[in-house]
Amino acid sequence: MGVFMYSDDVNDQEGYYGLPAYEYPGLVKICLTGQTVVDPDHRDADLASHSTTASVSQFIGKFFKGISTTPSIVEPCMCTYSPDYDFFLDYHPDYHNIIIGTGFSGHGFKLAPVIGKILAELTLSLSPSYDLQYFKLHRFQKT
Secondary structure, eight states, rough: OOOOEEEETTTTOOOEEEOTTSSSTTOOOEEEEEOOOOGGGGGTTTTTHHHHHHHHHHHHHHHHHSSSSOOOOOOOOOOOOOEEEEEEEOOSSSSOOEEEHHHHHSSSSSGGHHHHHHHHHTTTTOOOOOOOOOGGGGGOOOO
């Protein structure tokens, strides 16, 4: 199986994606995106009865023939989300020696090389290679 993404949400804030599960040979990873709140200290509690698991099982049954709708393994993903689903790349407003790179909303991994470059530039007090205005912390402050 290759990689896929599916969403019928007009705001594209929730959908499904799948990819090979290299850490589990012979299995495929099919996931629901969104903002299910998970307590990191209890992330594995009641996973089998979780509504996300039921939703993914229904999705698999609807679109994939020959794949069991009963999960072999259930693991919650730990992601941080910002209010607009975009990340923050900025200096701390009070402590210029603290650089913030967070809120990647589940898509930071694909941007890791450029994010690393930008954070390194900020750390070294170099001019960033890209315009970071959109990623500043103050974008949510009311003027």
